[in-house]
Amino acid sequence: MNDIRVHAVDASNLVSKEGCEKLVEIYRSYSEHHQVFVLSPVRDSQLEIGSLLLLARHHDERLWSMLEKRFSVWTELVDRLLARLAGEKVLQRIKEGFANIEDLLRAVWLVEDISSGSKNYIDMVVSSWVADVLCHYVTALKITSNLLDYQFALRETGVKQDCLFVSGLLPQAENFSPSDGIAEYAASMLAASLQAKGLTFWNDMALLRNADVLEVPSAKIIRSLSYAEATELSFFGAPLIHPQALLPAIEASIDVQLRWWADIEAEGTVISKQGDGMSPNRVKGFSIIHDVALINVEGAGMSGVIGIASRLFTAMREASISVILISQASSEYSICFAVPEKQMRLAVETAKVAFAHELGDHMIQSIDGEIGCAILAAVGKQMTGQAGVAGKFFSSLGKAGVNVRAIAQGSSETNISVVIKGSDSKKALRALHAGFFLSKQALSVGLFGPGNIGGTLLDQIASETVRLKEQFGLDIHIRGIANSRKMLLDEEGIDLSRWKERFENEAVDLKMEDFINHIGATYFPHSLLVDCTTSSQLAEKYVSWLERGIHIITPNKKAGTTNYTYYRSLLDTCLRTGRRFLYETTVGAGLPVICTLKDLVQTGDRVHRIEGIVSGTLAWLFNQYDGNVPFSSLVRKAKEMGYTEPDPRDDLSGMDVGRKTVILARELGYAVEVSDIPIESLVPIQLQDASLSEFMSRLEELDEPMLKLFREAEGRGEKLRYVGCVDEQGHCSASLKSFVADHPFAQATGTDNVICYTTDRYFSQPLVIKGPGAGRDVTAGGVFSDILRLAAYLGARI
Ligand SMILES: NC(=O)c1ccc[n+]([C@@H]2O[C@H](COP(=O)([O-])OP(=O)(O)OC[C@H]3O[C@@H](n4cnc5c(N)ncnc54)[C@H](O)[C@@H]3O)[C@@H](O)[C@H]2O)c1
Ligand SMILES: N[C@@H](CCO)C(=O)O
Ligand code: NA
Missing domain, CATH: 3.40.1160.10 (Acetylglutamate kinase-like)
Incomplete structure (x- = not known):
């Protein structure tokens, strides 16, 4: 045949x-x-x-x-x-x-x-x-x-x-x-x-997914089901399976495919005798029955009395009430059951009539009904035969703050059902979906500031996502990008090969609350906000974001340098919430400046002095400057190459160095404020308050004073270097100095930062960290490393 x-x-x-x-x-x-x-x-x-x-x-x-x-x-x-x-x-x-x-x-x-x-x-x-x-x-x-x-x-x-x-x-x-x-x-x-x-x-209509896409946008297509799983799912309202239609095929052991006319290329679902017996994930999907009422029959007098349940459910049957779930504790003190919401009144009345006698005798204390419930079911072949499934099911619900009102488990072990509040159903489905179908390290990430650094970071992540997922199971979903006016949100994660185009064409007006809610969605195991702006307003929000369970990574120095009280509360919030605030790139860009210092401090070394070239821009400017090419044209070039702050006056005024110095001092425990420290500015007074564009057009006014300083140092056989310093008493300073030719500072080239730690252990020879300390690639790379550091902390095998 x-x-x-x-x-x-x-x-x-x-x-x-x-x-x-x-x-x-x-x-x-x-x-x-x-x-x-x-x-x-x-x-x-x-x-x-x-x-x-x-x-x-x-x-x-x-x-x-x-x-x-x-x-x-x-x-x-x-x-x-x-x-x-x-x-x-x-x-x-x-x-x-x-x-x-x-x-x-x-x-x-x-x-x-x-x-x-x-x-x-x-x-x-x-x-x-x-x-x-x-x-x-x-x-x-x-x-x-x-x-x-x-x-x-x-x-x-x-x-x-x-x-x-x-x-x-x-x-x-x-x-x-x-x-x-x-x-x-x-x-x-x-x-x-x-x-x-x-x-x-x-x-x-669609392909079959493991949860309703309207409720769980990231729901995945179910590839295979056993006959029992399919029948169970159809009962819980999966509209694509017609249980009676399956029966003849089931009896003849014929595989059934569910496919979609609108997309005939798509594989769809195969329903077969064995399902995917080999798959480790025993839970196939989640379904919800809405508009359910829960009826509770309670009374100490029911315990041990034979026939109560039988009378109750006979009465329900006679009143044509469809009972969808029953649960009774073994103490027999109460029976609760679920019925369609529109039958709630009838069910309560019927039960009251049936037990009028027991109610009169106070053997039964109360018969109450509650509308606005939903039945949520997890379906999967023998899932409950596997230890831990029920545990994960209930802990996922618990973590999402979903209250479970009643529980029932089919003895076929193909379903666990719970009654919850109807208004919790979306939250519950999403939490379960994340718990069972997303990897444990799945990170919901939002990026503020897709500029110089943020944009480069997105491009770097784009080229590494697949490898990270394959090698380490690390699952990064960039679910939102925002600048100060616009935002782009995506449920699954933005395809980073075309983020720019999508941001330009699809971004909508920024609504901060919506953005944070979206990124912090509790149905993702972890959430992270990356702040690649220079904004102080955003930095002020970090504490509230941490409180909401969101981790923070940033190259923005504002949070580390605002008033000490806020800075302290930031660290305390991290300790209390277990959320991370990582900011390695705020000093020395991608160089391991902060983590090295943390290691020294945490292992008990005592730091006597930190001194360093910590501005990549200023390092580069003084390395390049030989008195011939005007200083102003070098500044323009440094901005073009992405070394400077968005406003180069932040670098030239010494403010950037001052901030970094404060960040390092605070790392040592000193309660320093930026306003406390002497900072030497290279910006002429008349340009300090000009607009950015005016400042850029009048840059030449820097040239003459700079040439004078250069010639004086040259006369002494020294080189100009701008350095920051923290001494043993926690005094900080930021100033332009000159150094003899064989000093390590004088020998630095390019955008090299040079940071010297003099400590108990590194006393006669300080520990020196040296290398490029500004620029798009190294900075974005440093932020990316912070993301991987966070992932490792969250349990990724990196
Ligand atoms: N350039 C470097 O080498 C370097 C190194 C270390 C750290 N950093 C830091 O990286 C950060 C970013 O620098 P950049 O050069 O990429 O700046 P940039 O100006 O190129 O980009 C900043 C982005 O932030 C957006 N933005 C500004 N204010 C915002 C707000 N309130 N809300 C949302 N978005 C906002 C802007 O629209 C822009 O997209 C800065 O904090 C800088 O200090 C830079
Ligand atoms: N503008 C900064 C960037 C790094 O923080 C610098 O030049 O060092
Ligand atoms: Na760094």
């Missing part, structure tokens, strides 16, 4: 050229099989004819013109799809069909009654036209085909042609809502009777 694959397709999708082409594409993708396409009734409003029955019954004269219109739609369609000869044949049959339908409508008009037979007849005839059109369409493509009425198809034992189109009166499973999955059920029956190798349901 030949291998057969059966498809269930909505015929409404097939009455267009695109639809027919799609079907042929599907056919070709399985061309090693004979294929059977079971067509559902046509439900397209343009083409539908069954709806005319109502007009006939109500003697609505518009009926005849509408019938005429429908006929012309069908003839046009055939003209468009088929060549002349084939078209004529099909049209002839359609014409005959319309004549019969017209007779039927007249009969309905007369008797004023629509029998179910008339509706079925019309559905049947119309879907046979579709099959007819398809047959001729594929014949023109040299695909052999036939069309068969469903009842006849069931009697076939094989399929001889390349493909077979089955239409006609399709059977309905019991308790079926007729519009739901009728073609699926018929296809499943047919697949079983033909002993097909596979069965595909082509739905119109």
